[in-house]
Amino acid sequence: MWRAFVASLALTVFAQGSMAQARNIVITNDDGLSNNVVALYKALKAEGHDVVVSVPCTNQSGMGTALKIGRPVVPLEAACRADAAQPGDPGTGAMTRQDLVAGDFFYVDGTPTMAMLYGVDVVAAKRWGKAPDLVLSGPNEGQNVGAIILSSGTVSAAQGAAVRGIPAIALSAGGRTVDDKAFSNPDSARVAQLSAELVGRLDKLAGEASLLPSGMALNVNFPDKLEGAKWRSARIGTYNAYELRFVDDMAASSSPEMVAMAKEHGMEIPHLPGLSAQRDTGTPTAMQADDESVVYKTAISVSPMQAGYEPVAFEGWGRWLVGALNSDE
Structure with missing residues (x-):
């Protein structure tokens, strides 16, 4: 069923106005204000979605699910990435860079998960009076595949939204999609358009329902070479890039x-x-051929992720273990 779902993503490119409805979307990431984020914002707005951006002030790659619990976010001591905000500005708030749409771009001097939570708990609550329909984390500047996703701020932000019951997708692109000055990297624009098409397809499939099944998030990785890349289902698997x-x-x-x-x-x-x-320069085994660490090199890998640690696949094994622990034998 999952393979059929992913295959349906590539059947047609939906035209403008083909969506079932516009969605309220929060974009977050672990890189801070980036070319990829701006491009994704523009692509989603062009499709009619209502979009806000909430990202860390500075690059927070590799911070995973880190949080600064109980510590207030104080005024900035240094400028944010790409001059999103300046020293002396509040630790959270609207970005002040002049070429951004006022009221749609926000920053947090904190971790990726904190930036996601600010977008959901503060920005979305004020704007829509409820949680967003979707959280998109990324596109990251570099793919997040294999075991490294455990430390990925991009994936962790999506996971943090998913465990709250909010449909969430982690998006990662090639590492050479950086352009802090002009925000005009062509690969970023293409990744953004493909990401918007993914949202449009999910919207069309879901209708009035949630964009993703409860308890599941997606990890999507775009290859370095985008020309001709097709959607392909992939396991997170055991082969690591x-x-x-x-x-x-x-x-x-x-x-x-x-x-x-x-x-x-x-x-x-x-x-x-x-x-x-x-x-990793080792040759994948036949059993690893569908791992996302292999697939992302030539295709757009789409990998389902369990939200948090809810025991879905192994709950039967857990019941067996508890039974054994409680046994007198």
């Missing part, structure tokens, strides 16, 4: 590709201890 290791010298342990990607993001990998991410 990246291997994380703690090393004594991050720079010496990084591949040329990772060094180049860091420079594109305005960073330089230091000769200091820390986490190193290397691409």
